[in-house]
Amino acid sequence: MKRQTDYGYEIKPVYTPKDVSDISYEKDIGDPGSYPFVRGYYPNGYRDRIWTRRMTAGLGSSRRTNKVLKKYREMGQTQGMLVIHDRPSAMPIDADHPMGRREAGVLGWHGVSLLEFEELMDGIPLIGQSITLLGSSAMSCMRLAYIVALAEKRGIDLKEVHGSVTEYPFCHTFGQTDHMPLDLNIKLWLDSSEFIIRNKIRMRCGILSQHFQESGGNNAQALAVEIGQLKELLGLLVNERGLDFDDVGLLPYELVSIGSRFFEEIAKVRALRRMYARMARETFNAKTEKACQLLISVHTSGRTMTYQQPYNNIARCAIQTLAGAIAGCTAIDNACLDNAHAEPSAFAARMSLNTQHIISDETGVTDVTDPLAGSYFVERLTNEVEDAAYKILQQIEKEGGMIAAVKKGYIHNMMYESARKRQKEIETGECLIVGVNELIIPPEDDDDIPIQSLEASDSEEIAKRIEKWKETRDMSILKDKIAQLYKDAKKDRNHNLMPAIIEAVKAYATAGEIMGVIRMAHGFHYDPLEMIDCPFKLS
């Protein structure tokens, strides 16, 4: 068996004070709540604020996902909710699109209109819990508009809503179903981010390494990609949109993928806090401490959850959740025992949420902040992963930065080679996985688990409903709003489209329509799949 980190650092049998002799506690680590924030942002850790214990939801119709969210609330998920998109809405195309109707509701919630969001949130509070919607960069502006519109309808001050509904523009590079051209995604990302910052909305934007890592990247690469993205994207907000970094620094949050290599995962999160703080101060001259604090959420690693002997995943999930908790984070959504089979069943969701509560309430892990600080091993690992990440970051910068590296395929190749190396290690037995390459049982002896499935008829039902509903809308208002949006979208790149998108969303224009019109204004086909034409006359 290999005794190496995934980025190739050889692990020694014993660590001693010699391994940390180059580290200055004051300068390199510091107390919790002090720069460079290796130990977290709160002097008293979880005593000041316990992490949000939540689960991913989203499958089928909005009403079906609404029921799941209510069920999760009964299961103790009251601090925050997390919903992901289905495949058509992530593209985005509507369910009545010839391809949309085949997969509406697959893998998530069909969030293509304000109506869908109203149904998703029916009887669920918009404030008092964090609202997180994920799964497509292209849909960021739409989701932000849903929040604005629903807050207005419910008579809620927008500033009271918190959470995250916008996402970084690289999703589709890392396996997400999002079929928008990268440059247009970047423009729309700048629009939604600027809107949040200028209006002082307490909404974060997900700039994530999780998709990259879940698609194959290793820990050091994940840190490099994360810092590379942040540097370039936040830089655009400062330089192109003229925003102050002390405001911009409050925007991003990172979703870290945490696997089973316990100490290495904890080291990664600690290193990330330091790397971000230093970048904020050294690259962007951040003046406030808040702007040096990257909010970090944890997703336990879906790719480590095995298809074989699925109940083993309960143990994996617990180990990873504990690592996330010890590393220090603002929220955890943990992968479920059925992750390699389907979207979480009620049973799997309850197991995952209970695992989080067992860890937060029974283990004492919330009593002491960053309890592994000072461990010769963990401090060494924190430095090692950071050093390796900076080397990769240098390479990314040599390629011209993150956007250029993505366009050249450099990031994709890095991810692919890393996935391939990992697969080879599993095949040769250098890496052992219980149920996969050791302690294997015949498939017919494996346990059956409850599966939450979605039938083709469910997708068709969503499609038919949207078809009918579209005809009931007030088309004269909708056409006016669409015409205005098209006009605005033709203006220069820095003209913010959020106000026009919000107006169109309030008139119940759909994602397919709104994004289609924006695409056309930018010279692309209305339909990302080029199968249907624009239903509006535009000039």
Add this chain to the structure above:
Amino acid sequence: MGDRRRIKVLISVIGLDGHFTGAEIVSRYLMDAGMEVVYLGIYQTPEMIVSAAIQESVDVIGISSHASNYDQIGMLLDLMKQNGLNDIPVICGGTIPRQHAETLLKRGVSKIFPPQSSSESIVNYITSIVKR
């Protein structure tokens, strides 16, 4: 004799699925084993897959699927029948729950490889089913 052309496999992700890592890794396995791979990538419809299969006269079709209503794999099989391609075996890989796997096998999929299947098992299976 003499004309032992390489086994030609079409690998594609089906529908709106964006998860490409599995399909890319398997493509490389097959190439390393000396097979020719026609890799279609993501956002492929059953229609596109059938038309590529005809054009490239492939021996096997490999479909990668991660969470779906799995209906499009059924559509692919129907479309293949309509185009007289019944003799091309379709194999699938990905996170396909056992219940759905059984349904797909009944509909005519020749084999389903669950996550973490070894490269050897995939290569051996393809070699064993291709009649030359």
